[in-house]
Amino acid sequence: MQTEKYTLPFCCPKCGGELVSDGRVAKCTLGHSFDKSKYGYYNFLLGSAGGIHGDNREMILARRAFLSSGYYSPLSEKMSAYALEYTRPSGLLVDVGCGEGYYTEAHERALASRDNLTRVAAFDISKEALRVASRRGGGISYAVASAYHTPFSDGSVSTVTNAFSPFAREEILRILEPHGFFIMAIPEMEHLFELKELLYKTPYKNEVKDPHIDGFKLVCDERLKYKMKLSCAEDVMALFKMTPYAYRTPKEAEERILTLQSLECTADFHTFVYRKDT
Numbered sequence: 001m002q003t004e005k006y007t008l009p010f011c012c013p014k015c016g017g018e019l020v021s022d023g024r025v026a027k028c029t030l031g032h033s034f035d036k037s038k039y040g041y042y043n044f045l046l047g048s049a050g051g052i053h054g055d056n057r058e059m060i061l062a063r064r065a066f067l068s069s070g071y072y073s074p075l076s077e078k079m080s081a082y083a084l085e086y087t088r089p090s091g092l093l094v095d096v097g098c099g100e101g102y103y104t105e106a107h108e109r110a111l112a113s114r115d116n117l118t119r120v121a122a123f124d125i126s127k128e129a130l131r132v133a134s135r136r137g138g139g140i141s142y143a144v145a146s147a148y149h150t151p152f153s154d155g156s157v158s159t160v161t162n163a164f165s166p167f168a169r170e171e172i173l174r175i176l177e178p179h180g181f182f183i184m185a186i187p188e189m190e191h192l193f194e195l196k197e198l199l200y201k202t203p204y205k206n207e208v209k210d211p212h213i214d215g216f217k218l219v220c221d222e223r224l225k226y227k228m229k230l231s232c233a234e235d236v237m238a239l240f241k242m243t244p245y246a247y248r249t250p251k252e253a254e255e256r257i258l259t260l261q262s263l264e265c266t267a268d269f270h271t272f273v274y275r276k277d278t
């Protein structure tokens, strides 16, 4: 029986050529080949396959637990609404730094409700994150890759989404098609301020930067601020562990968090939609 072959949204990270998969192995015309992992993603991190990159497993599982409780669903709904509005039918949406796939899945669901031609791909530098993300199923193509060397050919992407991950401006401009869209979410001034108050003597507010990005025109933006009521110790701990604070907090502050049974905490985000200038 012949296996069905299909073209991936990814290009070969070695030569930039088209990648065709038989469901197990992806190959370009020059014969570079990439195995699909048993979890369902392709690894395009060249020459460093054995290394450990990005978020670790504990952080990823904490994030999955916290996000699946719906505390950030207003943000994922906002971003997915933008994804639906700005991604053209039969285009390709790419979620950069997708982590454990919470936002990617929401975007795919929104787009699939409209048509079955628009494709969704996602990548992250953390293999551990992809193990979790690619188990979510759905029609998403997942890869391990760097945000600074993404497996997409020039001008092949309609929309790029980015929730809190490193921003590689030139690479995003390279892969976006003419007048393609870039949808981004960043933490605003008061994001998680109550958690920081518990951890630090002098908690600081997040800096907010000038929204201008060279090469893009700002189409619209919106601040999204609300109170979250974390109602059990597990959720408080999951929030703490998914943040970078977990790695630079004194022991006694961590113990204060461990005793909490609930926490009211501010979620404060800013979402942006940009259009590529040319």
Ligand SMILES: [Zn+2]
Pocket (backbone or CB within 6 Å): 012, 013, 014, 015, 016, 017, 028, 029, 030, 031, 032
């Ligand atoms: Zn190749």
